Every structure is written in C-alpha cells, then in structure tokens.
Amino acid sequence: MNTKAYGAHAGDKPLEPIDIQRREPGAHDVQIEIAYCGVCHSDLHTVRSEWGGTKFPCVPGHEIVGHVTAVGADVTGFKVGDTVGVGCLVGSCQHCSACDGGLEQYCENGFVGTYNGPAADAPGHTLGGYSQRIVVDDKFVLKIRHPEAQLAAVAPLLCAGITTYSPLRHWNAGPGKKVGIVGIGGLGHMGVKLAHAMGAHTVAFTTSEGKRQDALDLGADEVVISRNPDEMQKHAGSFDFILNTVAASHDLDAFTKLLKRDGTMCLVGVPEHPHPSPNIGQLIFGRRSIAGSLIGGIAETQEMLDFCAERGIVSDIEMIPIQQIDAAYDRMQKSDVKYRFVIDNASLTA
Structure with missing residues (x-):
C-alpha cells in the first residue's frame, strides 16, 4: 500500500x-x-x-x-x-x-x-x-x-515517558522517597512530572538558573543548580534514587555523592564520548550503585499510559x-x- x-x-x-x-x-x-x-x-x-x-x-x-x-x-x-x-x-x-x-x-x-x-x-x-x-x-x-x-x-x-517511568517504577519511587532528576529536557521534564505524580519528594537538577521556575512548574519540590557547589553539598547523602537523563559526557561523582547508602543513580542517556571514570570509593563506602535502563x-x-491518562499527564x-x-x-x-x-x-x- x-x-x-x-x-x-x-x-x-x-x-x-x-x-x-x-x-x-x-x-x-x-x-x-x-x-x-x-x-x-x-x-x-x-x-x-x-x-x-x-x-x-x-x-x-x-x-x-x-x-x-x-x-x-x-x-x-x-x-x-x-x-x-x-x-x-x-x-x-x-x-x-x-x-x-x-x-x-x-x-x-x-x-x-x-x-x-x-x-x-x-x-x-x-x-x-x-x-x-x-x-x-x-x-x-x-x-x-x-x-x-x-x-x-x-x-x-x-x-520519553516510558524511558523515565520504567526506572522510577523499578527503583520504587514513591511516598517517603527522595528522588532526583538530572536534566530538564525531553526526558527530564517527563521524569519530574512522573516522580511527582508517584508521590516522591522530587528534586530537579539543572545547570541553568533560567530553568528553576520551569522545573518548579513541572512539579519539582526543589530545584538545585548543579554548577553551584553549595547547593549540591546541602543534599549530600540524602537521595534514595537519582534518574540522570543527560546524554552528554559529564562527571558522575557530583551526583553519586548525593546518594544515601544503598542509593542508586540510573543513567538513561548514551553519551557520544564515555563519562569520566567514576570514583569507585564513593560506591564502595556507601554501597551505592550506578545503573542503566532502556525504555x-x-x-x-x-501501565505508564494508563497511569498518565488517569492523572492527565x-x-x-x-x-x-x-x-x-x-x-x-x-x-x-x-x-x-x-x-x-x-x-x-x-x-x-x-
């Protein structure tokens, strides 16, 4: 045809x-x-x-x-x-x-x-x-x-919806959990909406001060400018889960140190060039994990489509x-x- x-x-x-x-x-x-x-x-x-x-x-x-x-x-x-x-x-x-x-x-x-x-x-x-x-x-x-x-x-x-929903569900984002979303783009903006709708305390990370209000409007409870060391330090050791949507090569250590013991950071973007090798000590001494997820x-x-339809997302x-x-x-x-x-x-x- x-x-x-x-x-x-x-x-x-x-x-x-x-x-x-x-x-x-x-x-x-x-x-x-x-x-x-x-x-x-x-x-x-x-x-x-x-x-x-x-x-x-x-x-x-x-x-x-x-x-x-x-x-x-x-x-x-x-x-x-x-x-x-x-x-x-x-x-x-x-x-x-x-x-x-x-x-x-x-x-x-x-x-x-x-x-x-x-x-x-x-x-x-x-x-x-x-x-x-x-x-x-x-x-x-x-x-x-x-x-x-x-x-x-x-x-x-x-x-974009399922790429963010799947890891949030797999790592049990929900009430009582503190969840970070790194990057406020096509994937990240959906991550913020979904984590918020699941009932997690949702923190958006962006390099741009100009996206602070946008992230709050999407449903973030807090916004952190990741280039600001003081803002980052305030959240050290406090996250159950971080969903990192940034596909560009970047320093992962800045985010792994924000994880609690047994916390996980999941990557959903494939960088054009490899990320710098992470500090393994930060993983070992906190039993932290870096993981990946595909759609x-x-x-x-x-399930994701029904969840979104019920909530108007x-x-x-x-x-x-x-x-x-x-x-x-x-x-x-x-x-x-x-x-x-x-x-x-x-x-x-x-």
Missing part, C-alpha cells in the same frame, strides 16, 4: 518527501493512520548516521499516536476506530526469558525497532512514524485512553509540520525546545 512519508537517502542529506510501501495487514496485524509522531533525539542520531549502522532510506519516528483503520482476522484486542500508540518496538523473539517476562526491550535475540530494524517487508528494514500510516503486529500496539484534545502531547510518552516492555508501557510540546523537521533537528541540538517537538502528520498531505 503506497504511503507518503518523510525520509533521508543518506546521512548528509536532508529529509524529503518519499513514497514507501506498507504491507497489507496480516492475520495478527493492526493498520494505523498516524495522527501525530513525536521527535526523539534518536531520530536525529539515526537519520544523520551519527551512531553508524543506519539503513537507507531512513524514515524515523517511534512516538506514534493514531487511529486503527484495519485489523487482521485474528486480532481481538483492537477494532477500527480505536485510538492507539506505537513506541520504540514493533517486534521481538517472543520466546527468550526477557520476552517471557514482559521485558521485550531486553530481548536476548534483539528486539525489532520501529525504524531501522530488520524486516521481511521492502526495503528490508522497518520504516517509522514520519509517515501516513503503519502496520504493526498487535502485540506491540498500545491503547491510548487520553482525550482526543491531548493526543499530540501523548505521543512523546511512547519514548520499557509493552505491558509496562501500557502529557508531555510539553511544540507542534510542527513535517516540512520543518530539519529545522527542528537543528533546534533540538541547541536544546531550543520546551520540551519535545511533535509532528502533525496531516501535514504530509499538505
């Missing part, structure tokens, strides 16, 4: 209108007309081949919200007209211990990404949400229960037509967005 999309034919080429083919829905497939697609930093890294291994033509986009337009004969959980989402995964082996445990993101045989993953369909790799429609195995489709007016702002929950499985992503977004995507990428690299771009996919046919 011919489908309008935006993609790139090489890492040094801009995104441009292209026609792609989507398969007809098989027995277990759901066909989705895409209304909105969030713009993730991973899109930029992949389409510009900054991580290597990009397959071209590349159509990015893994924060997808839309409506079901067809279902396969064996699909029972979705019907035409349903509002649904698709996140970073569209496939996994379904038989390893990770998949059996609902942790498809850690599939031992490799999950299938929503774009740039292996596919039987032409052109041999998956093509993402910068397109009119997508066809996805029903196991990887999610129910969206937010009202229609919020759907654009729901899209980033499919990546979430399908069941947990559904969405991302803070700036909507753009697809024709402005390269300019949006340039602005993202300068952190010039509050806090996530979302594409109005109706613009594909404008």
Whole structure:
C-alpha cells in the first residue's frame, strides 16, 4: 500500500518527501493512520548516521499516536476506530526469558525497532512514524485512553515517558522517597512530572538558573543548580534514587555523592564520548550503585499510559509540520525546545 512519508537517502542529506510501501495487514496485524509522531533525539542520531549502522532510506519516528483503520482476522484486542500508540518496538523473539517476562526491550535475540530494524517487508528494514500510516503486529500496539484534545502531547510518552517511568517504577519511587532528576529536557521534564505524580519528594537538577521556575512548574519540590557547589553539598547523602537523563559526557561523582547508602543513580542517556571514570570509593563506602535502563516492555508501557491518562499527564510540546523537521533537528541540538517537538502528520498531505 503506497504511503507518503518523510525520509533521508543518506546521512548528509536532508529529509524529503518519499513514497514507501506498507504491507497489507496480516492475520495478527493492526493498520494505523498516524495522527501525530513525536521527535526523539534518536531520530536525529539515526537519520544523520551519527551512531553508524543506519539503513537507507531512513524514515524515523517511534512516538506514534493514531487511529486503527484495519485489523487482521485474528486480532481481538483492537477494532477500527480505536485510538492507539506505537513506541520504540514493533517486534521481538517472543520466546527468550526477557520476552517471557514482559521485558521485550531486553530481548536476548534483539528486539525489532520501529525504524531501522530488520524486516521481511521492502526495503528490508522497518520504516517509522514520519509517515501516513503503519502496520504493526498487535502485540506491540498500545491503547491510548487520553482525550482526543491531548493526543499530540501523548505521543512523546511512547519514548520519553516510558524511558523515565520504567526506572522510577523499578527503583520504587514513591511516598517517603527522595528522588532526583538530572536534566530538564525531553526526558527530564517527563521524569519530574512522573516522580511527582508517584508521590516522591522530587528534586530537579539543572545547570541553568533560567530553568528553576520551569522545573518548579513541572512539579519539582526543589530545584538545585548543579554548577553551584553549595547547593549540591546541602543534599549530600540524602537521595534514595537519582534518574540522570543527560546524554552528554559529564562527571558522575557530583551526583553519586548525593546518594544515601544503598542509593542508586540510573543513567538513561548514551553519551557520544564515555563519562569520566567514576570514583569507585564513593560506591564502595556507601554501597551505592550506578545503573542503566532502556525504555520499557509493552505491558509496562501500557501501565505508564494508563497511569498518565488517569492523572492527565502529557508531555510539553511544540507542534510542527513535517516540512520543518530539519529545522527542528537543528533546534533540538541547541536544546531550543520546551520540551519535545511533535509532528502533525496531516501535514504530509499538505
């Protein structure tokens, strides 16, 4: 089925209108007309081949919200007209211990990404949400229960939302816990909202004094300017958990010393260059941990979407037509967005 999309034919080429083919829905497939697609930093890294291994033509986009337009004969959980989402995964082996445990993101045989993953369909790799429609195995489709007016702002929950929700849940953020969120960007702003909604005492860390009020408005109980040693010292040894969303290489010691005994700092950003080696003494003498976390499985992503729908939580977004995507990428690299771009996919046919 011919489908309008935006993609790139090489890492040094801009995104441009292209026609792609989507398969007809098989027995277990759901066909989705895409209304909105969030713009993730991973899109930029992949389409510009900054991580290597990009397959071209590349159509990015893994924060997808839309409506079901067809279902396969064996699909029972979705019907035409349903509002649904698709996140970073569209496939996994379904038989390893990770998949059996609902942790498809850690599939031992490799999950299938929503774009740039292996596919039987032409052109041999998956093509993402910068397109009119997508066809996805029903196991990887999610129910969206937010009202229609919020759907654009729901899209980033499919990546930024679950990337922060999963570690907060895993390390039991909640009442009686002191939780830090490092970085107030696309991920960090969701971390602040979610930690606050879970009932944790939430402290936002930013390098910018100008973001202090923004962080408080997002739900932070306190804001610390991480470049200010006195502000940092006041919190030494006091955090149960710190979620570090900063992808740039930086000194981790400044934050590990803020952890209580048995506290954990979880990293969710992959730096272009390695972080300086941390002071192991700080870990040993406080039984502290540095950990990592990757998105979430399908069941947990559904749990996150339901949690957010019940509480009216969405991302803070700036909507753009697809024709402005390269300019949006340039602005993202300068952190010039509050806090996530979302594409109005109706613009594909404008």
